[in-house]
Amino acid sequence: MACQSANVKFSWSSGVEILTKAPPYPKRRSRRVVFAKLFRRNPQEAAATALYAEIVRQSREPAFYEAAAVPDTVDGRFEMISLHAFLVMRHLKGQGDAAQKLSQTLFDQMFADMDQSLREIGIGDLSIGKHIKKMAKAFYGRVAAYEAALGGGGESLETALERDHYGSVENVPAEAVKRLADYVRAADARLAAAGLDPLMAGKADFSDFNGAASAAS
Secondary structure (H helix, E strand, O other): OOOOOOOOOOOOOOOOOOOOOOOOOOOOOOHHHHHHHHOOOOOOHHHHHHHHHHHHHHHOOHHHHHOOOOOOOHHHHHHHHHHHHHHHHHHHOOOOHHHHHHHHHHHHHHHHHHHHHHHHOOOOHHHHHHHHHHHHHHHHHHHHHHHHHHHOOOOOHHHHHHHHHOOOOOOOOHHHHHHHHHHHHHHHHHHHHHOHHHHHOOOOOOOOHHHHHHHHO
């Protein structure tokens, strides 16, 4: 994540329904525990580091900020990283102890990076915990909404994305929302087809944004 100013107004909680029961996804742990775990010998650490690098790389693809109208801001980049992290964790969920540990390690690395990014833009020690807690709640809210939408048991993916992913955007074009939803479905299907082994090896082959849009049209 990057930002040019320390005077940032965070809106990650916009439109988020906070879960009353934690989903079967990684849990937020205290900063002390996260950093202790990261510096302790962990067989999943290398794979988690590689996966997070893939998530960040994919999240920075210019097409998302151009054709999909995602704002190139702190909020927008957080949303893209959260979306891709969700897709990876969705396909690690329920796949055994090693996959669960990898998912938790990935989650810890993601929020350790968020912590560092907030410090780099000038957020002080006394406020870090509050911001990280807000981000974690926002992440879990999106996980619940996107999981339900992809599973066909709730609102449409377009509705969930428009409310949560584009929460800081006024009058987002419907076509942009549709293109992002088409991409998410294609990426989800691609990860499912690849299976667990690539993820356990630190590889996440997401769908190409433009290719997904062309296939859906």
